[in-house]
Amino acid sequence: MVTRRRFLQGMAAVSVVGPLGSLTVLADGVHKGLTAPPASGGTAGDGVLRYVDVFVGSSGHGHTYPGATRPFGMVQLSPDTNNAEWDGSSGYHQGDGSIMGFSHTHLSGTGAADMLDFLVMPAMGAVRLQPGDRDYDGVNYVSRFDAKHKGGQKPEKAHRTHVKGYRSHYTGEQAHPGYYRVKLTDHDIFAELTATLRAGMHRYTFAKDGDAHLLLDLAHGYQDNIETPTRLSDVELTLVGNDTVVGGRRVYQWATGRVIYFAMKLSRPIVSATLYNDDKALPAGTTTIKGDQLKAALQFDKASSEPLLVKVGISGVDIDGAMRNLDNEIPAWDFDGVRASAEAEWEHELSRIRIESSSDKIKRTFYSSLYHTMLAPTVFSDFDGRYRGMDKAVHTLPEGRHNYSTYSLWDTYRAEHPLFTLYQSERVPDLVDGLVRLAVESPSGAPVWPLQGIETVCMIGYHCAPVIAEAQAKGFTGIDYAKAWPVLRRRALQDDYFGLPAFRAKGYIPSDKEGEAASKTLEYAYDAWAVAHMADALGHADDAALLRTQSQNYRNVFDKDTQFVRPRADDGSWLLPFDPINIGHSKRWRDFTESNAWQATFLNQHDVYNYMALFGGETAFEAKLDGLFNADPALPDNAPPDIAGMIGQYAFGNEPGHHMPYLYAYAGSHHKTQARVRMILESMYLPEPDGLPGNEDCGQMSAWYVISAMGLYAVDPVSTNYVFGSPLLDRAEVQVGGGRTLVIEAKDNGPGRAYIQSVSWNGQPWSKSWISHKELAAGGTLSFVMGDTPNEAFGKARADRPPSFGAVAG
Known part of the structure; x- marks a missing residue:
């Protein structure tokens, strides 16, 4: 794997300033005045964690989500199958036929709805900008998924060795506290999620050759109905170097006027990026956009057989806060270490x-x-x-x-x-x-x-x-x-x-x-x-x-x-x-x-x-x-x-x-x-x-x-x-x-x-x-x-x- 430090060698310090916040990235990738602790923790497969089924309440009217979070965590990194109507309150419902992507904030079991901030969707082939019908229309960027899962599965049984040419042994939607996985069957992509207190980590394994990209949809959020888009303002998005994206938005849903920011890093360089405003592509080379309906398609080098890792920190204060949260809580590209730490923390709290x-x-x-x-x-x-x-x-x-x-x-x-x-x-x-x-x-x-x-x-x-x-x-x-x-x-x-x-x-x-x-x-x-x-x-x-x-x-x-x-x-x-x-x-x-x-x-x-x-x-x-x-x-x-x-x-x-x-x-x-x-x-x-x-x-x-x-x-x-x-x-x-x-x-x-x-x-x-x-x-x-x-x-x-x-x- 090519390291992030190599990507940044020779780059000057980059400053990003916008109406929602600012960020300074030094050339060596370290943020001034901060030190990053190493990831730690272990898998607790034989403890009480094995009794938890995170899918409880994800059907009927329970309105829960199955994704990755920490106890009382600020980040809830989870799949979105639904972002409208009452049973879409958590972003997920087992009655839906497709996944729209993976967003970083969710509510657990509420009757009112909001959140679903900063949707990320990995995809193969041409860039598609609309999610499509959540029951799956086979046209837009949603994907069918294998919704079968085994609640309460021991964590260690979901671990897999990532090798070139993985195939069907990655089937099945499964999750337990601190970890979620699913196969996006349309794209033959295996998606895994884990989290720290204020940051989320994605791991995507691509099973087939072809053009691959990440779609970052800042227009995505809860909607009052399918026809009415999420009400937003002050949305901004900036590319920093060739591996980092930052931004923020103001959301006018249930908590009207709330402000949230993000900082996202990729483990591989972004080969090319297209930014969109109101679904219209901006000129090549555009690195900063502001508006209400913003998206970005990030093309990356797929020559490596290693999975693509994505780290996202969030903040309610500013972009700099999101980056600090990310760098301090996930300093390395160690998905399994973050996951093990999450499992250990959940085991500790559940064992009270x-x-x-x-x-x-x-x-x-x-x-x-x-x-x-x-x-x-x-x-x-x-x-x-x-x-x-x-x-x-x-x-x-x-x-x-x-x-x-x-x-x-x-x-x-x-x-x-x-x-x-x-x-x-x-x-x-x-x-x-x-x-x-x-x-x-x-x-x-x-x-x-x-x-x-x-x-x-x-x-x-x-x-x-x-x-x-x-x-x-x-x-x-x-x-x-x-x-x-x-x-x-x-x-x-x-x-x-x-x-x-x-x-x-x-x-x-x-x-x-x-x-x-x-x-x-x-x-x-x-x-x-x-x-x-x-x-x-x-x-x-x-x-x-x-x-x-x-x-x-x-x-x-x-x-x-x-x-x-x-x-x-x-x-x-x-x-x-x-x-x-x-x-x-x-x-x-x-x-x-x-x-x-x-x-x-x-x-x-x-x-x-x-x-x-x-x-x-x-x-x-x-x-x-x-x-x-x-x-x-x-x-x-x-x-x-x-x-x-x-x-x-x-x-x-x-x-x-x-x-x-x-x-x-x-x-x-x-x-x-x-x-x-x-x-x-x-x-x-x-x-x-x-x-x-x-x-x-x-x-x-x-x-x-x-x-x-x-x-x-x-x-x-x-x-x-x-x-x-x-x-x-x-x-x-x-x-x-x-x-x-x-x-x-x-x-x-x-x-x-x-x-x-x-x-x-x-x-x-x-x-x-x-x-x-x-x-x-x-x-x-x-x-x-x-x-x-x-x-x-x-x-x-x-x-x-x-x-x-x-x-x-x-």
């Missing part, structure tokens, strides 16, 4: 929870789920500590800290962040203080759904509040809670934000004045509860008392006559017509967010005992909860597809319902929680592409499985308590930080044995149906004895039920 189960299916489902919990939030800061903030300015982090993006807070506050406080405790200060930083920088205040320095204002509530309040209540340090307080207080008590003035003044949000008002009333009530905790901890007693009162505003949308949460008019009347399966009282209005009255009626997480009284007591509440699970599962025609995973009118496939099976514990019928949770664990998740009951939603759907399989769930994360469920695993060892280990074991467990007979904590009998974070985080052994018949006495006594609103059952 070691499990035992007689079922291989459970192991594969568990570790595939645990993998998905580490795909978001994502790092969004450069190797040198710089990042682009929510104020669009460039900031520099204190040494040793990271800035994060991709917080799907409406989803993840429920299970993923509580799970992080157990098995990612060292990362919690960075994740949560990052939210504080975003809150302070953001012109819009408290973060709701921040993505790459842009507030998308997606979903209702302001659920950064429970994430920050939970960390504070659990005693995490290294987080500036005092700095967060003014922002959260302003949102809770002052901001004119999507119905909050009415929430404060009237005690509810009128559904004839504000969309999704019933759900917003309930979500704001929980956020008020979270901010009240912070107020108490910071010594603001008056604010805390006011916020606790507001946290009970759920009362004002509960109709005692029908025993449902209902949309209410500005004049105080209940809006008609009312049907609990409908999502709105008329075609014009949607009263609930991705739910209906059945589901919204059980959204209360923090004040369950006072809420029960509205039904007439715990017996009536339990009967209503039974009704939720046993009702006719019919939904109206205009119900969004997010309402999925139906059990009666209970929609497990959407996040607002995730705590509801655990509510039986508050009514003293914990055995019903055990039965429902075990049924969901066993029936709603499979280690298969269509193995998720709904959108993955940045790890929340998987986090529910992980924490519930261990027998725990945080119904009210701010309370710091976990309610018991029905442990599916025989044993789990969780590294909870500081060298401490939490052991959770379930004796006499197995199919048909969902019921808790007794519990002990560190060898002592434990009669409660819940346990605190403080106890679990100290390490110890939580032991369940399971059986095939309910022990209805367990958790029945009022003193043994979970606390709610800071009190035990009355």
Whole structure:
């Protein structure tokens, strides 16, 4: 192989300056002031990595991607089969027939869509500039691929020796954490991908002779529909020497106006390059272009039998940052070394929870789920500590800290962040203080759904509040809670934000004045509860008392006559017509967010005992909860597809319902929680592409499985308590930080044995149906004895039920 240093010999330093950033490349290929550490790591083929199937959720409506990334990685290098319509949210769907190319940023499991930055497609023959029909039309640059894969394959079995004339032994799409491979059958090209934290690496092996090129498509991205191109501006692309391409763009999709940059290097010289603007070729010799729809076809020397290697670094700051990220994280042309390092890092992170189960299916489902919990939030800061903030300015982090993006807070506050406080405790200060930083920088205040320095204002509530309040209540340090307080207080008590003035003044949000008002009333009530905790901890007693009162505003949308949460008019009347399966009282209005009255009626997480009284007591509440699970599962025609995973009118496939099976514990019928949770664990998740009951939603759907399989769930994360469920695993060892280990074991467990007979904590009998974070985080052994018949006495006594609103059952 000809080395990159040889390509650059005799070249003068090249400076690139553009509206999106600048870069200086020295003649010897080294960037001033930086040193490049060697690649390291090894293959962990016999560890827990072999249980992960990265294709879980890539079919159905899971919206996951199978490509290469690192834990919480900034780069997600993955194939794009689809960049339009709802099931194209991650860029990949197994129902599609072709691959458009490989881009460097993807969202995991979201319902909204963006990203797919900097598409690279290797090809043979004539240059084609349009992707064509994703179902494959055989004309444009998309390629059919062999979509067969074996989930959970041991990593070492995918290693191959690259030799001239490779043929059919490279068939099959396969992947595992940190590595992806596929054969592009139209071109007979074997593509492999791996990644570091901020850079991706491609390896392309060409099986046949002929002209070969790389197409770099900077116009590619998520589209609202097939006909409407991605909205872009400030796109620029520059060739540097004969092996480097740099550029950037501003994207106006979901996170409207986000800016992203790249630096790409090839292991072989670029023999010739054609740059295109609006699909029109620019004159030969053009090395810099600016516009909105830019592409480049890079012809390279194919005389060598060695694979073509491509390295791409990205940055949210500037081109120079992308190049630094690339040179520091992938200094050499060692694909297998980067891959081995990725596998070793994933093995380390996945091994924070070691499990035992007689079922291989459970192991594969568990570790595939645990993998998905580490795909978001994502790092969004450069190797040198710089990042682009929510104020669009460039900031520099204190040494040793990271800035994060991709917080799907409406989803993840429920299970993923509580799970992080157990098995990612060292990362919690960075994740949560990052939210504080975003809150302070953001012109819009408290973060709701921040993505790459842009507030998308997606979903209702302001659920950064429970994430920050939970960390504070659990005693995490290294987080500036005092700095967060003014922002959260302003949102809770002052901001004119999507119905909050009415929430404060009237005690509810009128559904004839504000969309999704019933759900917003309930979500704001929980956020008020979270901010009240912070107020108490910071010594603001008056604010805390006011916020606790507001946290009970759920009362004002509960109709005692029908025993449902209902949309209410500005004049105080209940809006008609009312049907609990409908999502709105008329075609014009949607009263609930991705739910209906059945589901919204059980959204209360923090004040369950006072809420029960509205039904007439715990017996009536339990009967209503039974009704939720046993009702006719019919939904109206205009119900969004997010309402999925139906059990009666209970929609497990959407996040607002995730705590509801655990509510039986508050009514003293914990055995019903055990039965429902075990049924969901066993029936709603499979280690298969269509193995998720709904959108993955940045790890929340998987986090529910992980924490519930261990027998725990945080119904009210701010309370710091976990309610018991029905442990599916025989044993789990969780590294909870500081060298401490939490052991959770379930004796006499197995199919048909969902019921808790007794519990002990560190060898002592434990009669409660819940346990605190403080106890679990100290390490110890939580032991369940399971059986095939309910022990209805367990958790029945009022003193043994979970606390709610800071009190035990009355």
